[in-house]
Amino acid sequence: MARKVVITGLGATTPIGGDVPTMWKNALKGVSGAHTLEDEWVAKYDLPVHFAARCSTPALEVLSRVEAKRMDPSTQFGVIAAREAWADSGLTEIDHDRLAVAFATGIGGVWTLLDAWDTLKEKGPRRVLPMTVPMLMPNGVAAAVSLDLGARAGAHTPVSACASGTEAMHLGLDLIRSGKADVVVCGGAEAAIHPMPLAAFSSMQALSRRNDDPEHASRPYDRDRDGFVMGEGAGALVLEAEEHAIARGARIYAELAGTSVTADAYHITAPDPEGLGATRALKAAMFDGRIQAEDVVHVNAHATSTPVGDKPEYTALRAALGAQVDNVAVSATKSQMGHLLGASGAVEAVLTVLAVYERQAPLTINLENQDPEIPLDVVTSARSLPAGDIVALSNSFGFGGHNAVIAVRSV
């Protein structure tokens, strides 16, 4: 029998809250974190998209100036979330050789990389900072969290675009089940609200152009959805072997019952229209967690608000859950905080764990005219989840055909 893995700590910094209590309160209320960007570079480069969802609490309000100087903004968010999750877990005395980190990012230190390139062009090589390489490397956030917490059982960085954060949970579960670690700090971090990524995502027609109404731009499942809204931030979760958590009398939020990762092998960016890879991922996560379709009462959907992305996920959910899909409360939380790319899976994992623990589903906002081709039971007003043993799923899909799913069970 595989070791059971439970979740004992949560952390987040997001566009709808700089910590977990604030984010959760807002997620149940239904707020938008998207706003018009006031930066001079929006006009300077004539960007087609003028808005994004920035973290509601700037990293510099939490970290010291000197600490922040040595971290890319993505790492700053990751460290903030990891510290909150660690404090929340109550872990103090621990064998640090049995503590691992699995902290993901989709893009990594894009601000650092492009700032250094600007410096090289404008001021020459001598002015390129010596910290540039450790700040831009994608494993920078996992390394910083490992250094911060003294995690010596390995620091891993799954990179699978917008599935990265969920893939970190998958890896964390494996590390504990296989006996390589007793505790894993999992998460994802992203900070890509920079003119270049905004231009690049715009070029591929992935971003909403609702420039005159940013708060209503992210509208998953709505007939008039026209793309995702770029978000930023980080989420973090402390995963712990059940016996380890029980031995120290920890507060246990939920069990991480099963996870899975699959690949479409269909197209580099377009989702498989049949949702076959996503279906296999859903079924594999349920099999991994010995979960029956009837156990599933809630799904935190990937649902980015792109015209082509939202429907295949519905197809996959119906294929994996059968008739039970009609009894599942579906939350599309990117409607509130935008798409945090490589951090989205981690933040949504935090929300999914809280939904199971608090028996409340977070809201989906901006759903005015539901796409008739996506007849899901979408949570648009306060919704309690049933008592008893329940399971919630969280999906993440990434460019490259990556599909990752976690299954969270009540304890």
Added chain:
Amino acid sequence: MASNEEILAGLAEIVNEETGLATEAVEMDKSFTEDLDIDSISMMTIVVNAEEKFGVRIPDEEVKNLKTVGDAVNFISNAQA
């Protein structure tokens, strides 16, 4: 051209910016590594910032000889002369 006191004050600001150390802690006889706990990466950042601030060039091979704050102040002072 700056006096040694001005160079020390300017250097102390650069060290403060990079490490958060109080400017008063940056004294002539203090060792960068032993007393101020400045690692090689921070040292390179301080050197490059000092070059810009004082309009001098501090060659990479010279940096290892700048063991104390006084060494750096004297080097900058001589380079400006």
